[in-house]
Amino acid sequence: MRVNLLKGNPDIGLYNLFLPKGCELCRLGGKLVVYITGECGDSCYYCPVSLERFGKDVMYANEAKVTSLIDYIYEAYRMNALGAGITGGDPILALDRVVNLIKMLKEEFGKDFHIHLYTSGRYVTLDVLRELEKVRLDEIRFHPVKEEYLIAVEKALKFNFDVGLEIPSIPGEEEYAEKLIKWAIEKKVKFVNINELELTERNYQKLNAKGFKITHGVAGVKGSFETALKLLRKFEDSKIALHYCSSIYKDIVETRTRFLRIIKYSSKPYENYTGEGTIVRAIVKSKDDLSDYGEKEGDYWSISPDLISSINADEVWLVEEHPDSRRLKVSEKLVYSKSK
Ligand code: SF4
Structure with missing residues:
Protein backbone atom coordinates (compact mmCIF):
# COMPACT_ATOMS: atom_id res chain seq x y z
CA MET A 1 0.00 0.00 0.00
CA ILE A 263 -6.29 44.49 12.38
CA LYS A 264 -4.48 42.92 15.32
CA TYR A 265 -1.64 45.41 15.19
CA SER A 266 -3.13 48.65 13.94
CA SER A 267 -6.91 48.83 14.18
CA LYS A 268 -8.58 51.49 16.34
CA PRO A 269 -10.35 50.52 19.57
CA TYR A 270 -13.73 51.49 18.08
CA GLU A 271 -13.34 49.22 15.06
CA ASN A 272 -14.99 45.81 15.19
CA TYR A 273 -13.68 43.09 12.90
CA THR A 274 -15.16 40.23 10.91
CA GLY A 275 -13.78 36.74 10.26
CA GLU A 276 -13.23 37.86 6.66
CA GLY A 277 -10.52 40.27 7.77
CA THR A 278 -12.59 43.44 7.30
CA ILE A 279 -13.37 46.09 9.89
CA VAL A 280 -16.78 47.55 10.74
CA ARG A 281 -17.30 50.95 12.33
CA ALA A 282 -20.26 53.26 12.84
CA ILE A 283 -20.07 56.71 11.25
CA VAL A 284 -22.25 59.11 13.18
CA LYS A 285 -23.48 62.68 12.78
CA SER A 286 -24.31 64.09 16.18
CA LYS A 287 -24.54 67.48 17.95
CA ASP A 288 -22.99 65.89 21.05
CA ASP A 289 -19.30 65.64 21.81
CA LEU A 290 -18.49 61.95 21.29
CA SER A 291 -14.75 62.19 21.90
CA ASP A 292 -15.04 59.63 24.71
CA TYR A 293 -16.40 57.14 22.16
CA GLY A 294 -14.21 57.63 19.14
CA GLU A 295 -12.67 60.11 16.70
CA LYS A 296 -14.04 62.92 14.54
CA GLU A 297 -13.30 63.47 10.88
CA GLY A 298 -15.09 66.43 9.28
CA ASP A 299 -18.73 66.43 10.50
CA TYR A 300 -18.76 62.72 11.39
CA TRP A 301 -17.64 60.65 14.35
CA SER A 302 -16.28 57.13 14.04
CA ILE A 303 -17.46 55.02 16.96
CA SER A 304 -17.98 51.35 17.76
CA PRO A 305 -21.14 49.83 16.25
CA ASP A 306 -21.83 48.41 19.75
CA LEU A 307 -22.40 51.93 21.11
CA ILE A 308 -24.88 53.36 18.63
CA SER A 309 -27.90 52.68 20.88
CA SER A 310 -26.35 54.72 23.71
CA ILE A 311 -25.79 58.03 21.88
CA ASN A 312 -27.91 60.86 20.42
CA ALA A 313 -27.44 60.88 16.69
CA ASP A 314 -28.90 62.60 13.64
CA GLU A 315 -27.52 60.03 11.28
CA VAL A 316 -25.81 56.64 11.68
CA TRP A 317 -24.03 54.64 8.98
CA LEU A 318 -22.42 51.23 9.25
CA VAL A 319 -19.33 50.92 7.12
CA GLU A 320 -17.33 47.78 6.36
CA GLU A 321 -13.81 48.33 5.00
CA HIS A 322 -10.51 46.63 4.29
CA PRO A 323 -8.13 47.37 7.16
CA ASP A 324 -5.07 48.35 5.12
CA SER A 325 -4.08 51.91 4.25
CA ARG A 326 -6.41 52.11 1.23
CA ARG A 327 -9.51 51.61 3.40
CA LEU A 328 -11.40 50.14 0.45
CA LYS A 329 -15.14 50.13 1.22
CA VAL A 330 -16.85 46.73 1.12
CA SER A 331 -20.30 48.06 2.11
CA GLU A 332 -21.99 51.15 3.50
CA LYS A 333 -25.46 51.21 5.01
CA LEU A 334 -27.57 54.01 6.49
CA VAL A 335 -29.09 52.48 9.65
CA TYR A 336 -30.66 55.59 11.17
CA SER A 337 -31.61 59.08 10.03
CA LYS A 338 -33.54 61.61 12.13
CA SER A 339 -34.94 63.18 8.97
CA LYS A 340 -36.52 59.93 7.76
S1 SF4 B 1 5.32 37.48 -17.95
FE1 SF4 B 1 6.87 37.99 -16.42
S2 SF4 B 1 5.69 38.50 -14.55
FE2 SF4 B 1 4.32 37.38 -15.93
S3 SF4 B 1 4.48 35.22 -15.31
FE3 SF4 B 1 5.96 35.53 -16.99
S4 SF4 B 1 7.88 36.02 -15.98
FE4 SF4 B 1 6.25 36.29 -14.43
Whole structure:
Protein backbone atom coordinates (compact mmCIF):
# COMPACT_ATOMS: atom_id res chain seq x y z
CA MET A 1 0.00 0.00 0.00
CA ARG A 2 1.30 3.46 -0.87
CA VAL A 3 1.83 5.71 2.14
CA ASN A 4 0.52 9.24 1.80
CA LEU A 5 3.48 11.47 2.57
CA LEU A 6 1.72 14.70 1.73
CA LYS A 7 0.83 17.13 4.49
CA GLY A 8 -1.64 20.01 4.40
CA ASN A 9 -4.99 20.63 2.83
CA PRO A 10 -5.70 20.44 -0.94
CA ASP A 11 -7.84 23.61 -0.79
CA ILE A 12 -4.92 25.62 0.53
CA GLY A 13 -1.71 23.75 -0.11
CA LEU A 14 0.10 20.40 0.09
CA TYR A 15 3.74 19.63 0.75
CA ASN A 16 5.95 16.59 1.29
CA LEU A 17 8.82 17.68 3.57
CA PHE A 18 8.60 21.28 4.81
CA LEU A 19 7.29 24.64 3.72
CA PRO A 20 9.87 27.10 2.41
CA LYS A 21 10.48 29.76 5.07
CA GLY A 22 8.91 32.48 2.87
CA CYS A 23 5.70 30.41 2.59
CA GLU A 24 5.67 29.59 6.31
CA LEU A 25 5.64 33.30 7.18
CA CYS A 26 3.08 34.01 4.46
CA ARG A 27 0.76 31.48 6.13
CA LEU A 28 1.01 33.55 9.32
CA GLY A 29 -0.09 36.59 7.31
CA GLY A 30 3.31 38.08 8.15
CA LYS A 31 4.77 38.78 4.73
CA LEU A 32 4.64 42.26 3.30
CA VAL A 33 3.95 41.95 -0.44
CA VAL A 34 6.39 44.21 -2.26
CA TYR A 35 5.46 44.76 -5.89
CA ILE A 36 8.58 46.59 -7.00
CA THR A 37 8.00 47.03 -10.75
CA GLY A 38 5.62 45.71 -13.40
CA GLU A 39 8.35 45.61 -16.02
CA CYS A 40 9.28 42.17 -17.32
CA GLY A 41 11.18 40.93 -20.34
CA ASP A 42 8.99 37.85 -20.70
CA SER A 43 5.43 37.42 -21.92
CA CYS A 44 4.00 34.19 -20.50
CA TYR A 45 0.52 33.50 -21.88
CA TYR A 46 -0.68 32.55 -18.37
CA CYS A 47 0.81 35.61 -16.64
CA PRO A 48 -1.64 36.52 -13.85
CA VAL A 49 -0.39 40.08 -13.30
CA SER A 50 -3.17 42.65 -13.85
CA LEU A 51 -3.35 45.08 -16.76
CA GLU A 52 -2.90 48.08 -14.51
CA ARG A 53 0.39 46.65 -13.22
CA PHE A 54 2.01 44.59 -15.97
CA GLY A 55 4.68 46.31 -18.07
CA LYS A 56 4.39 49.50 -16.02
CA ASP A 57 7.00 50.83 -13.67
CA VAL A 58 4.68 50.99 -10.69
CA MET A 59 5.12 50.02 -7.03
CA TYR A 60 2.61 48.57 -4.56
CA ALA A 61 2.94 47.79 -0.86
CA ASN A 62 0.43 44.99 -0.31
CA GLU A 63 -2.58 46.31 -2.24
CA ALA A 64 -1.73 50.04 -1.99
CA LYS A 65 0.01 51.95 -4.76
CA VAL A 66 3.10 53.68 -3.38
CA THR A 67 5.64 56.11 -4.75
CA SER A 68 8.61 55.82 -2.43
CA LEU A 69 10.57 53.04 -0.68
CA ILE A 70 9.77 54.48 2.74
CA ASP A 71 6.09 53.62 2.12
CA TYR A 72 7.04 49.93 2.37
CA ILE A 73 8.49 50.56 5.82
CA TYR A 74 5.24 52.25 6.97
CA GLU A 75 3.17 49.35 5.59
CA ALA A 76 5.48 46.80 7.27
CA TYR A 77 4.94 48.57 10.61
CA ARG A 78 1.17 48.69 10.06
CA MET A 79 1.03 44.87 9.84
CA ASN A 80 3.97 44.15 12.17
CA ALA A 81 5.49 42.21 9.27
CA LEU A 82 7.81 39.27 9.85
CA GLY A 83 9.28 39.53 6.40
CA ALA A 84 8.71 40.61 2.80
CA GLY A 85 8.25 38.94 -0.58
CA ILE A 86 9.55 41.01 -3.51
CA THR A 87 7.73 40.42 -6.75
CA GLY A 88 6.78 42.00 -10.08
CA GLY A 89 7.18 41.87 -13.19
CA ASP A 90 10.80 40.96 -12.84
CA PRO A 91 12.28 42.74 -9.79
CA ILE A 92 15.79 42.44 -11.25
CA LEU A 93 14.78 45.15 -13.74
CA ALA A 94 14.55 47.48 -10.72
CA LEU A 95 17.68 46.14 -9.03
CA ASP A 96 18.76 49.43 -7.40
CA ARG A 97 15.35 49.76 -5.82
CA VAL A 98 15.42 46.12 -4.66
CA VAL A 99 18.88 46.43 -3.13
CA ASN A 100 18.06 49.71 -1.35
CA LEU A 101 14.78 48.36 -0.04
CA ILE A 102 16.35 45.15 1.33
CA LYS A 103 18.98 47.30 3.06
CA MET A 104 16.29 49.56 4.55
CA LEU A 105 14.12 46.66 5.73
CA LYS A 106 17.02 44.80 7.34
CA GLU A 107 18.23 48.00 9.05
CA GLU A 108 14.76 48.81 10.35
CA PHE A 109 13.54 45.36 11.38
CA GLY A 110 16.77 43.41 11.94
CA LYS A 111 18.65 40.64 10.14
CA ASP A 112 15.96 38.02 10.89
CA PHE A 113 13.36 39.94 8.88
CA HIS A 114 12.98 37.30 6.16
CA ILE A 115 13.10 38.52 2.55
CA HIS A 116 12.41 36.40 -0.51
CA LEU A 117 12.47 37.50 -4.13
CA TYR A 118 10.88 36.19 -7.34
CA THR A 119 12.55 36.38 -10.73
CA SER A 120 12.44 34.51 -14.03
CA GLY A 121 16.24 34.45 -13.98
CA ARG A 122 16.52 36.16 -17.35
CA TYR A 123 18.55 39.10 -16.00
CA VAL A 124 20.30 37.32 -13.12
CA THR A 125 24.07 37.55 -13.49
CA LEU A 126 26.86 36.91 -10.99
CA ASP A 127 27.03 40.67 -10.31
CA VAL A 128 23.31 40.74 -9.54
CA LEU A 129 23.68 37.79 -7.16
CA ARG A 130 26.66 39.41 -5.42
CA GLU A 131 24.62 42.56 -4.80
CA LEU A 132 21.70 40.56 -3.40
CA GLU A 133 23.98 38.52 -1.16
CA LYS A 134 25.69 41.67 0.12
CA VAL A 135 22.37 43.04 1.43
CA ARG A 136 21.49 39.61 2.88
CA LEU A 137 18.58 38.46 0.76
CA ASP A 138 17.31 35.23 2.40
CA GLU A 139 15.59 33.32 -0.40
CA ILE A 140 15.46 33.55 -4.20
CA ARG A 141 12.75 31.85 -6.25
CA PHE A 142 13.19 31.30 -9.96
CA HIS A 143 10.36 30.95 -12.41
CA PRO A 144 12.34 29.53 -15.34
CA VAL A 145 10.06 30.39 -18.21
CA LYS A 146 12.72 29.08 -20.56
CA GLU A 147 15.20 26.27 -19.97
CA GLU A 148 18.12 28.61 -20.69
CA TYR A 149 17.24 30.59 -17.52
CA LEU A 150 18.37 27.59 -15.44
CA ILE A 151 21.95 28.84 -15.84
CA ALA A 152 21.01 31.64 -13.43
CA VAL A 153 19.67 29.11 -10.90
CA GLU A 154 22.94 27.19 -11.05
CA LYS A 155 24.85 30.40 -10.37
CA ALA A 156 22.57 31.27 -7.45
CA LEU A 157 23.22 27.89 -5.83
CA LYS A 158 26.77 29.02 -5.08
CA PHE A 159 25.54 31.96 -2.99
CA ASN A 160 24.48 32.28 0.58
CA PHE A 161 20.69 32.22 0.23
CA ASP A 162 18.01 29.55 -0.15
CA VAL A 163 17.25 28.77 -3.78
CA GLY A 164 13.93 27.45 -5.05
CA LEU A 165 11.92 27.06 -8.23
CA GLU A 166 8.41 28.45 -8.65
CA ILE A 167 6.45 26.79 -11.45
CA PRO A 168 2.84 26.89 -12.63
CA SER A 169 0.90 23.63 -12.79
CA ILE A 170 -0.28 23.57 -16.40
CA PRO A 171 -2.40 20.64 -17.61
CA GLY A 172 -0.75 19.22 -20.73
CA GLU A 173 2.64 20.71 -19.91
CA GLU A 174 3.64 18.15 -17.28
CA GLU A 175 6.71 17.16 -19.25
CA TYR A 176 8.45 20.51 -18.76
CA ALA A 177 7.47 20.59 -15.07
CA GLU A 178 8.84 17.07 -14.54
CA LYS A 179 12.05 17.99 -16.29
CA LEU A 180 12.46 21.02 -14.03
CA ILE A 181 11.81 19.00 -10.87
CA LYS A 182 14.30 16.30 -11.92
CA TRP A 183 16.86 19.02 -12.68
CA ALA A 184 16.18 20.65 -9.31
CA ILE A 185 16.71 17.33 -7.50
CA GLU A 186 19.97 16.71 -9.31
CA LYS A 187 21.29 20.22 -8.60
CA LYS A 188 20.16 20.13 -4.96
CA VAL A 189 17.79 23.09 -5.24
CA LYS A 190 16.12 23.52 -1.84
CA PHE A 191 12.47 23.51 -2.90
CA VAL A 192 10.03 23.59 -5.81
CA ASN A 193 6.75 25.47 -5.42
CA ILE A 194 4.01 24.33 -7.78
CA ASN A 195 1.32 26.96 -8.21
CA GLU A 196 -2.23 26.28 -9.30
CA LEU A 197 -2.84 28.00 -12.61
CA GLU A 198 -5.26 30.85 -12.17
CA LEU A 199 -7.55 32.61 -14.55
CA THR A 200 -7.42 36.39 -14.21
CA GLU A 201 -8.93 39.34 -16.00
CA ARG A 202 -5.76 39.69 -18.04
CA ASN A 203 -5.02 36.09 -19.00
CA TYR A 204 -8.50 34.58 -19.39
CA GLN A 205 -8.70 35.05 -23.17
CA LYS A 206 -5.37 33.37 -23.79
CA LEU A 207 -6.19 30.56 -21.35
CA ASN A 208 -9.66 30.14 -22.83
CA ALA A 209 -8.17 29.89 -26.30
CA LYS A 210 -6.15 26.93 -25.03
CA GLY A 211 -9.29 25.34 -23.62
CA PHE A 212 -8.67 26.10 -19.94
CA LYS A 213 -11.75 26.75 -17.81
CA ILE A 214 -12.33 27.67 -14.17
CA THR A 215 -13.02 24.66 -12.00
CA HIS A 216 -13.49 25.99 -8.47
CA GLY A 217 -13.33 29.03 -6.28
CA VAL A 218 -12.62 32.29 -7.99
CA ALA A 219 -9.91 31.37 -10.42
CA GLY A 220 -8.50 27.83 -10.27
CA VAL A 221 -8.08 26.34 -13.75
CA LYS A 222 -9.65 22.93 -14.35
CA GLY A 223 -7.10 20.13 -14.18
CA SER A 224 -4.36 22.26 -12.65
CA PHE A 225 -4.76 20.79 -9.14
CA GLU A 226 -4.78 17.23 -10.56
CA THR A 227 -1.62 18.00 -12.54
CA ALA A 228 0.09 19.32 -9.42
CA LEU A 229 -1.02 16.29 -7.42
CA LYS A 230 0.45 13.94 -10.03
CA LEU A 231 3.78 15.79 -9.81
CA LEU A 232 3.73 15.72 -6.01
CA ARG A 233 2.95 11.99 -5.95
CA LYS A 234 5.65 11.23 -8.48
CA PHE A 235 8.38 13.01 -6.53
CA GLU A 236 7.04 13.06 -2.96
CA ASP A 237 9.63 10.65 -1.57
CA SER A 238 12.58 12.33 -3.27
CA LYS A 239 14.84 14.58 -1.20
CA ILE A 240 13.48 17.84 -2.59
CA ALA A 241 10.83 19.86 -0.73
CA LEU A 242 7.75 20.18 -2.94
CA HIS A 243 4.89 22.52 -2.16
CA TYR A 244 1.60 23.00 -4.02
CA CYS A 245 -0.08 26.38 -3.46
CA SER A 246 -3.74 26.76 -4.49
CA SER A 247 -5.21 29.82 -6.21
CA ILE A 248 -7.76 30.14 -3.41
CA TYR A 249 -4.91 30.42 -0.95
CA LYS A 250 -3.17 33.10 -2.98
CA ASP A 251 -6.31 35.09 -3.78
CA ILE A 252 -8.33 34.78 -0.59
CA VAL A 253 -6.69 33.09 2.39
CA GLU A 254 -3.36 34.92 2.17
CA THR A 255 -5.03 38.32 1.94
CA ARG A 256 -7.50 37.52 4.73
CA THR A 257 -4.75 36.28 7.05
CA ARG A 258 -2.69 39.38 6.33
CA PHE A 259 -5.73 41.62 6.92
CA LEU A 260 -6.40 39.92 10.28
CA ARG A 261 -2.81 40.63 11.21
CA ILE A 262 -3.14 44.32 10.22
CA ILE A 263 -6.29 44.49 12.38
CA LYS A 264 -4.48 42.92 15.32
CA TYR A 265 -1.64 45.41 15.19
CA SER A 266 -3.13 48.65 13.94
CA SER A 267 -6.91 48.83 14.18
CA LYS A 268 -8.58 51.49 16.34
CA PRO A 269 -10.35 50.52 19.57
CA TYR A 270 -13.73 51.49 18.08
CA GLU A 271 -13.34 49.22 15.06
CA ASN A 272 -14.99 45.81 15.19
CA TYR A 273 -13.68 43.09 12.90
CA THR A 274 -15.16 40.23 10.91
CA GLY A 275 -13.78 36.74 10.26
CA GLU A 276 -13.23 37.86 6.66
CA GLY A 277 -10.52 40.27 7.77
CA THR A 278 -12.59 43.44 7.30
CA ILE A 279 -13.37 46.09 9.89
CA VAL A 280 -16.78 47.55 10.74
CA ARG A 281 -17.30 50.95 12.33
CA ALA A 282 -20.26 53.26 12.84
CA ILE A 283 -20.07 56.71 11.25
CA VAL A 284 -22.25 59.11 13.18
CA LYS A 285 -23.48 62.68 12.78
CA SER A 286 -24.31 64.09 16.18
CA LYS A 287 -24.54 67.48 17.95
CA ASP A 288 -22.99 65.89 21.05
CA ASP A 289 -19.30 65.64 21.81
CA LEU A 290 -18.49 61.95 21.29
CA SER A 291 -14.75 62.19 21.90
CA ASP A 292 -15.04 59.63 24.71
CA TYR A 293 -16.40 57.14 22.16
CA GLY A 294 -14.21 57.63 19.14
CA GLU A 295 -12.67 60.11 16.70
CA LYS A 296 -14.04 62.92 14.54
CA GLU A 297 -13.30 63.47 10.88
CA GLY A 298 -15.09 66.43 9.28
CA ASP A 299 -18.73 66.43 10.50
CA TYR A 300 -18.76 62.72 11.39
CA TRP A 301 -17.64 60.65 14.35
CA SER A 302 -16.28 57.13 14.04
CA ILE A 303 -17.46 55.02 16.96
CA SER A 304 -17.98 51.35 17.76
CA PRO A 305 -21.14 49.83 16.25
CA ASP A 306 -21.83 48.41 19.75
CA LEU A 307 -22.40 51.93 21.11
CA ILE A 308 -24.88 53.36 18.63
CA SER A 309 -27.90 52.68 20.88
CA SER A 310 -26.35 54.72 23.71
CA ILE A 311 -25.79 58.03 21.88
CA ASN A 312 -27.91 60.86 20.42
CA ALA A 313 -27.44 60.88 16.69
CA ASP A 314 -28.90 62.60 13.64
CA GLU A 315 -27.52 60.03 11.28
CA VAL A 316 -25.81 56.64 11.68
CA TRP A 317 -24.03 54.64 8.98
CA LEU A 318 -22.42 51.23 9.25
CA VAL A 319 -19.33 50.92 7.12
CA GLU A 320 -17.33 47.78 6.36
CA GLU A 321 -13.81 48.33 5.00
CA HIS A 322 -10.51 46.63 4.29
CA PRO A 323 -8.13 47.37 7.16
CA ASP A 324 -5.07 48.35 5.12
CA SER A 325 -4.08 51.91 4.25
CA ARG A 326 -6.41 52.11 1.23
CA ARG A 327 -9.51 51.61 3.40
CA LEU A 328 -11.40 50.14 0.45
CA LYS A 329 -15.14 50.13 1.22
CA VAL A 330 -16.85 46.73 1.12
CA SER A 331 -20.30 48.06 2.11
CA GLU A 332 -21.99 51.15 3.50
CA LYS A 333 -25.46 51.21 5.01
CA LEU A 334 -27.57 54.01 6.49
CA VAL A 335 -29.09 52.48 9.65
CA TYR A 336 -30.66 55.59 11.17
CA SER A 337 -31.61 59.08 10.03
CA LYS A 338 -33.54 61.61 12.13
CA SER A 339 -34.94 63.18 8.97
CA LYS A 340 -36.52 59.93 7.76
S1 SF4 B 1 7.88 36.02 -15.98
FE1 SF4 B 1 6.25 36.29 -14.43
S2 SF4 B 1 5.69 38.50 -14.55
FE2 SF4 B 1 6.87 37.99 -16.42
S3 SF4 B 1 5.32 37.48 -17.95
FE3 SF4 B 1 5.96 35.53 -16.99
S4 SF4 B 1 4.48 35.22 -15.31
FE4 SF4 B 1 4.32 37.38 -15.93
